[in-house]
Amino acid sequence: MSNQTEPAVNVGNAATNAAELAVKCSGVAKGYGVDDSKIMALRGVDLEVNKGELFMLVGPSGCGKTTLISVIAGILDQDAGSCRVYEHDLLHMAGHEKVRYRARNIGFVFQAYNLLPALTAAENAAMPLIINGVKRKEAVKRASEILAEVGIGDRTNALPAQLSGGQQQRVAIARALVHNPRLIVCDEPTSALDHETGARVMELLKRVALDHQRTLVIVTHDARIFSFADRIARMDDGRIEQVVNSPAQLEH
Amino acid sequence: MYYTALKMLTGDRSKYIGIVMGLTFASFIMTQQPAIFVGIMARTFSFITDLSQPDIWVMDPKVQFIDDTKPIQDTELYRVRGVEGVEWAVPLYKGLLKARLENGNFQTCNVIGLDDATLIGGPAVMIAGKLEDLRRSDSVIVDLDGAASKLAKRLPGGKVIPLKVGDTLELNDKRATVVGIARTSRTFQSQPVIYTTYSRATSFAPRERKLLSFILVKAKEGADRQELTKRITKITGLTAYTSDEFKSVTIGYYLKYTGIPINFGMSVLLGFIIGAATAGQTFYNFTLDNLRQFGVLKAMGTTNGQLLKMILLQALMVGSVGYGLGVGAASLFGYLLRDSVLAFKFPWQLLVLSGTGVTVICIFSALISIRKVMKLEPAIVFKG
Known part of the structure; x- marks a missing residue:
């Protein structure tokens, strides 16, 4: 990772109509630390993700993938540039507006699942609804329906510790879907799973998560799942080096 | 969210019991030691209490307390x-x-x-x-x-x-x-x-x-x-006191001229400090251990206000349980030794005193935890 900001060298897809874009980042830069010790994680990223698209961000560790989805998801503020999500500029939103926007419009799937260990699968999956003010009983009922949809309807009352890795990731996916968000960001969703389970999780994500209005942005370095992507952006050193439609086109 | 907060708290039984035990110990010490102190102090004027018929006690002006007889x-x-x-x-x-x-x-x-x-x-x-x-x-x-x-x-x-x-x-x-x-x-x-x-x-x-x-x-x-x-x-x-005045004079003498208050005060203070440190540290560790969970909730759109209420509820919960157990244990202690030489008196003011003490401990524990969670960067959830 370099410690200098350089101009963007690559724009994502040839942009279609702005109304068709789920995410539009222009010149996004983000660094950690201060002054001379500042390390630039993003150095002017331009990126466009279409609505209804399964978009993957790939690249070596430390290339800025996670920082970029953190900015896109509104949990990290960029230092420079703009990032619009469904035409909302999260950087210029007031803190409480951004939190509310995130609660309603963004779903998360984490590498380490991040399920609350004391809650059952249904209660975990219901969390986004509860955060949005839905009564617990109603939220759990709706979460149970989603769990059935992702194939673990018989484990709604199980605690995370009683579930396999694949089952936990399904709960995490149900949690990301339950409040019907427009954008789902996934951080290494298959890295802790074996190939077969990982493939099944990706099939599931693609089947239940995508529709015309919902968009998936997945950060991964698991080459086994590249084939599920509509488009893939290869990142390196805080910049997007290449955007392709097929894994075979990726330069290594 | 309150249900989630309580589940997070009680989900890890060993830590939950650790926090509650810390507060139970603090409540017990803050109740039992003062109860013994009050019992001893009440004994200093028990002879006056037993003599219920007279309204006024008359004595030599130099008398300082009930056992300090100076004949007239x-x-x-x-x-x-x-x-x-x-x-x-x-x-x-x-x-x-x-x-x-x-x-x-x-x-x-x-x-x-x-x-x-x-x-x-x-x-x-x-x-x-x-x-x-x-x-x-x-x-x-x-x-x-x-x-x-x-x-x-x-x-x-x-x-x-x-x-x-x-x-x-x-x-x-x-x-x-x-x-x-x-x-x-x-x-x-x-x-x-x-x-x-x-x-x-x-x-x-x-x-x-x-x-x-x-x-x-x-x-x-x-x-x-x-x-x-x-x-x-x-x-x-001669000096004349009403019965209540004579009790106050007697107890005042013991408070002023004996080491009893300072000795019991030290016990209570020590219990308070140990209880506060134990409960505070355990509660803070509990928050640190759950920091990632708080980060997940924050990333998913939980506001700082909601998190604040969750932590306060958790502190209130452990405080209430710890206080109840501590006061209950102190009451049981007094009840079991009621026929012994132990001086033990448990007025309602002691409940208020220990309740205030436990509240202070809980607020202190919650504050240091809240500060950590308020400053938490939700992006930590993306770190494997």
């Missing part, structure tokens, strides 16, 4: 009786005399001499015999604890036989016959209490020019007691 002349009794507003006034002897037991040992006893005519100031609860039996020659009434312990007969095999009606002992080489056993409140000095008449008590006591310890006064109905004490003082030059 017998003639003072008549002067007090002449003060306007006095319904009646009777003498009371109170002094420490050595009793010689059957085995030849000596035991210092608190001898109380009651007015010969009225026996005012006598024990309210008689276990054996009657108060009126004091009118028989050489008669004394002994308190139950004294009769069963320090004045009891000890046989060669170690067997203890409590003093009973009909037994005799010697007070200052004079024969005394037990005619009754009475239940009295334990006193601070914890010596056996022997009741007899005033004239007999003064005959037991070594010869002195002045032997009258206190004058017990009943105010006339409707008379202002405060005014009457001032009037008695003005006319006789």
Whole structure:
């Protein structure tokens, strides 16, 4: 990772109509630390993700993938540039507006699942609804329906510790879907799973998560799942080096 | 979200129990030690409490507390009786005399001499015999604890036989016959209490020019007691206190001139510090351990306000449970040892005191945890 900001060298897809874009980042830069010790994680990223698209961000560790989805998801503020999500500029939103926007419009799937260990699968999956003010009983009922949809309807009352890795990731996916968000960001969703389970999780994500209005942005370095992507952006050193439609086109 | 907060708290049983135990310990110490302190302090004036009939106690101006007897002349009794507003006034002897037991040992006893005519100031609860039996020659009434312990007969095999009606002992080489056993409140000095008449008590006591310890006064109905004490003082030059004032004077002396408050204060302070440190550290560790979970909730759109309420609820929960267990344990402690020599008194003010202490601990624990969660960067959830 370099410690200098350089101009963007690559724009994502040839942009279609702005109304068709789920995410539009222009010149996004983000660094950690201060002054001379500042390390630039993003150095002017331009990126466009279409609505209804399964978009993957790939690249070596430390290339800025996670920082970029953190900015896109509104949990990290960029230092420079703009990032619009469904035409909302999260950087210029007031803190409480951004939190509310995130609660309603963004779903998360984490590498380490991040399920609350004391809650059952249904209660975990219901969390986004509860955060949005839905009564617990109603939220759990709706979460149970989603769990059935992702194939673990018989484990709604199980605690995370009683579930396999694949089952936990399904709960995490149900949690990301339950409040019907427009954008789902996934951080290494298959890295802790074996190939077969990982493939099944990706099939599931693609089947239940995508529709015309919902968009998936997945950060991964698991080459086994590249084939599920509509488009893939290869990142390196805080910049997007290449955007392709097929894994075979990726330069290594 | 409150349900989630409670599930997060109780989900990890060992940590939850650790926090609750810390607060239970703090509550217990903050309740039990002051309860013993209050019990001991109450014993300092238990003799005044037991004598419920008189409204006013008259004594030498130099007297500092109930056991600090400085005799006055017998003639003072008549002067007090002449003060306007006095319904009646009777003498009371109170002094420490050595009793010689059957085995030849000596035991210092608190001898109380009651007015010969009225026996005012006598024990309210008689276990054996009657108060009126004091009118028989050489008669004394002994308190139950004294009769069963320090004045009891000890046989060669170690067997203890409590003093009973009909037994005799010697007070200052004079024969005394037990005619009754009475239940009295334990006193601070914890010596056996022997009741007899005033004239007999003064005959037991070594010869002195002045032997009258206190004058017990009943105010006339409707008379202002405060005014009457001032009037008695003005006319006789003696000090007069209402019963409540005399209790306050007695307790004030012990608080000011003995190390009891500082010793108990140190115990309570130490308990508070240890309890606060244990509970605070455990609660903070609990928050640190759950930081990632709070980060997940924050990333998913939980506001800082909601997280604040969750942590406060968790603190309230452990505080309430810990306080309940601590106070319950202290109550049980007092209940189980109610018949022992332990001084234990549990007024409602102690509940407020320990409740306040636990609240302070919980707020302190919650604050340091809240600060950490408020500053938490939700992006930590993307770190594997």
